[in-house]
Amino acid sequence: MKEPLDPEMFDPACPSSAMPIRIGDKWTAMVVVCLEEGPRRFSELRVPMRGVTPKVLTQTLRALERDGMVTRTVYPEIPPRVEYELTELGRSLFGPIAACRAWAAAHLEDLMRAREEYDEITAESPGGAQLA
Amino acid sequence: MKEPLDPEMFDPACPSSAMPIRIGDKWTAMVVVCLEEGPRRFSELRVPMRGVTPKVLTQTLRALERDGMVTRTVYPEIPPRVEYELTELGRSLFGPIAACRAWAAAHLEDLMRAREEYDEITAESPGGAQLA
DNA sequence: CTGTATCCTTGTTGATACTG
DNA sequence: CAGTATCAACAAGGATACAG
Numbered sequence: 001m002k003e004p005l006d007p008e009m010f011d012p013a014c015p016s017s018a019m020p021i022r023i024g025d026k027w028t029a030m031v032v033v034c035l036e037e038g039p040r041r042f043s044e045l046r047v048p049m050r051g052v053t054p055k056v057l058t059q060t061l062r063a064l065e066r067d068g069m070v071t072r073t074v075y076p077e078i079p080p081r082v083e084y085e086l087t088e089l090g091r092s093l094f095g096p097i098a099a100c101r102a103w104a105a106a107h108l109e110d111l112m113r114a115r116e117e118y119d120e121i122t123a124e125s126p127g128g129a130q131l132a
Numbered sequence: 133m134k135e136p137l138d139p140e141m142f143d144p145a146c147p148s149s150a151m152p153i154r155i156g157d158k159w160t161a162m163v164v165v166c167l168e169e170g171p172r173r174f175s176e177l178r179v180p181m182r183g184v185t186p187k188v189l190t191q192t193l194r195a196l197e198r199d200g201m202v203t204r205t206v207y208p209e210i211p212p213r214v215e216y217e218l219t220e221l222g223r224s225l226f227g228p229i230a231a232c233r234a235w236a237a238a239h240l241e242d243l244m245r246a247r248e249e250y251d252e253i254t255a256e257s258p259g260g261a262q263l264a
Numbered sequence: 265c266t267g268t269a270t271c272c273t274t275g276t277t278g279a280t281a282c283t284g
Numbered sequence: 285c286a287g288t289a290t291c292a293a294c295a296a297g298g299a300t301a302c303a304g
Contacts (some may be wrong), residue, residue: 020199022154026277027204042286053278054287067152067244079285080284089242092235096153099231102226110221114200158297174266185298186267211265212304268303276295283288 002038009033009048018111021100023093027052027060032086032093035070039085064090134170135243141165141180150243153232155225159184159192164218164225167202196222 010030023029030049034040045057052060063086064070069090075081142162157162162181167171177189184192193216196202199220207213 001220018199020156020160020201020225022156024152024154051278053280054278055279055289057133058287059276065241066247066250067150068250069152069243074286080287082286089239089246092239093152096228096231096235099228103228104141105220107224111199111201114221115198164294183298185300187269188297190267191296206266212267214266266304269301270299271301272297272299274295274297277293279290279292281289281295284286 005034005040005044005048007047007050010050012050015108015112016104018105018108018115019100020111021103023061023097023100024063027056029097031060031064031084032069032097034092035084035086035090036094039073040082042084045084069093079111105126133207137166137172137176137180139168139182142182144182147244148236150240150247151232151236152243153235155229155232156195157192159188161229161253163192163216164201164222164229167216167218167222168226171205171215174214174216177216200252201225 002121023071027049031045034045034048042054042057042061045061046052046054049057056088061070061072065072066091070086073083073085075083155164158182163177166180174186175206177193178184178186181189193202193204194227197204198215199221200219202216202218205215205217207215213228
């Protein structure tokens, strides 16, 4: 517990963007997963969430705080230190997140195959609707 | 089965917009629920999904078709008739959707309460961050 | 009836730079 | 370190009108 976050834990090339089920917005689920092992600091979170700007990360964290999913604790030190931690309500998202992962494991491949097939067919015949 | 869709089945005033879990985009989950009892026609779907423009409904249905969630069947009649029906893959979304509903039943009230409280506090003291 | 075409508004995301 | 400020780019959603 509380090992450093893996910079590779969210691969931009993974097909999660195809997921029909989303937790909040683009970054919310990543934050929740990052906080699974305990409190994390602002800059710790930036490591695996590559490409996120501080503005967007702040927006995401503020939204989670507003909804009672995370707490924000400021330690009045120099340099400043801020820790984000999941509340019980935030941890209650693990259930749905696990359900999403289970769905993905069972069906994401079917989805991707259907999508490729559809794109092939519509590419060669733009009016390719099925008739009865 | 196959009773007319209730025009009130999606109340715009309900707090589902607060849900941290989403199925696809704004309209996707509604379509899936509408198709739960069997095939539906384009204009049938427009009834409960009040305010959706034909363009957006078409986009939603095309995306679902592309992902193998629904089939689109054209009956070459006059006037034209088109039916949309869930595939097995589409029906597999019922599990996650049920999980979302269960989460909402258990926790949505907590979320709404946290949100109201947060908004009250930040309204009176814009710098109201917790200290340690 | 079942869409398409066009235009527009709005919100979200991001890049960049700067502050306590 | 932990953000905020500002601006730019884009995409989603919607209004309206029209077509096969």
